[in-house]
Amino acid sequence: MSISMPIQCDHNPYADEQFDIIDSLDYDDVDAGLIDHELVHRQREALVHQLHASEQAYLESLNLLNKIFLQPIRKSSKQSSFNFLGVKKMICTEREIRWLFGNFDDILKIHTEILTSLEERLSIWGPTQIVSDVFQAWFPLLKKVYTTYLDNYDVSVTTYERLTRYQPFKKFVDSAHKDPVLKGATLLSLLQIPAGCVSRHAQLIAKLADATSPMHPDYGGLAKSKQQAIALFDEIRIKVEDADNVDQVLMIQQALVGAPFGVKSQRRLVLQGQLFHTPAVNAKSAKEVRTYLLFSDMLVFVRPKQEGKKTLLQYKGHIILDRARIRPLSPEETGGLQHCLEITSSFQGVDTFNSTYVGSPTVHVMQAQTAEEQQHWLNQLDFVITKLDREAAAATKCRFLFVYTHRSRFGTKKHLR
Structure with missing residues (x-):
């Protein structure tokens, strides 16, 4: 009679440790690399979406300025120009419109195109997607329109201050400010927003460049974009600071009680x-x-x-x-x-x-x-x-x-x- 003996498997106490060593030297490194790569990709994607959201909000403010203020004022100016009897006074003249809004139409047009180009690139976004070529196409346009806008800024603000003492203009603006779509924004605050646009672009593009790995195909392009964005802001920095000074002068003028003088476009604090x-x-x-x-x-x-x-x-x-x-x-x-x-x-x-x-x-x-x-x-x-x-x-x-x-x-x- 045969007796069946139970089969015993000897356990190798070093086997698990060896696999642990292999895991720690191989698989863990692969996983960590993938995770790091994914985190970098998500960080870049978040910054691009932040730039898109920022540009979208900015364009919305430009459209508010256009819809609530500029277009109605232009319409009033054209209608009133035919009223030679003077029964209805125009809000302001065509010349005052140019002084007040400067090259706003150009800014609105360019930023509509900028947002479109950014959205087109986002629609095909991926880990290795290039976006620096889109940025570099912006810079010549931004330099031209914002140099012109900031050069006219003191004229714009002083024209606004003077027109607020003209009853038809004041009545129109006070009524427009009640529109809930403005959410507390005013004509003056909307006119002031463009002064900070180039700085905003420079900051966000610089962050995106810094968050891009040297191994990424867009690393060199973004580094160049960062340099161009910062150089553009440095070039117009004096104009932006001058615009801030103009705002300070206006704030002081608005706070003055009993002063026998008005603002001048040349006046600085x-x-x-x-x-x-x-x-x-x-x-x-x-x-x-x-x-x-x-x-x-x-x-x-x-x-x-x-x-x-x-x-x-x-x-x-x-x-x-x-x-x-x-x-x-x-x-x-x-x-x-x-x-x-x-x-x-x-x-x-x-x-x-x-x-x-x-x-x-x-x-x-x-x-x-x-x-x-x-x-x-x-x-x-x-x-x-x-x-x-x-x-x-x-x-x-x-x-x-x-x-x-x-x-x-x-x-x-x-x-x-």
Whole structure:
């Protein structure tokens, strides 16, 4: 009789460990590489979608500006031009439309094309998809339209401020602002948005380039696109900063109470701060803290006041800096007061609708808190006054040449007769 013995399999205690080693050296590395590759792809895809969403939102704001404001204003202008009896006043003239909106039509057209090109590329998007060629086609167009738009920006903003004091325009804008589709946006805020477009593109394209692996087929193209985008922004950076300054000047103008002057397209904010106003040059005079606003053409002094949630600037006076003179005052001249400076103005008067009247020279004394602050104000005031003097001299020379040329031609014609 045979006895069946159970079959025993000897277990190799090293077998699992060997496979663990193999797994750790091979399969885990493959999986980790695939995961890393997938994460990079997802990050790039997310950035491209972010750029698309950003461009889509921007184009929506452009379309709002076009639909709610520009088109109705244009329609009103054309209809009112036929109304010679003047029964219905136009919102603004065609020339004012050009001043207000600049080359907005070109911007709208180009960004419609930009969004379309981006969507076409996204429709075939994949891990190795190239997009830098699309970006590089944008840059020449963006440079042209935004250089023009920013060059006109000060004219646009000052035209807006002036038109808000014209009742038909104000009535139209106030009514348009009630449209719920605007979601709180205003004509002014929509006009301000394009100033930040090139910066937005540069930031997003730079992020996409940085998130792209050197092994990706679009790595070189995106690196070039990043350089071009940053170079474009650097090229127009001064214009963007100037547009920001124009916005600051408008905000100050809107906060001023009782000021007898309006905005000028050439006016820029140079410096602002609190100084003591000294009515007379002696230590016994009562001093008053005032906020001084140094612009590129005049010095304005105000007193801030709160009305509800709004901060207003109560107008206290201003000094026209054209042909003004400034000097530091010693304590001996001020009865012991330190850090004082004196401005002597050749003009004093009102600048209403960009006009002034000439009055007698005035002397204004201000006191800084430190010697450094005094010197800083002296430097900035001297810079503004010197520039105004230089511009006035150039204008006088041009007028002289014009008159001389005109008289010479007139004299020649008279002689020929």
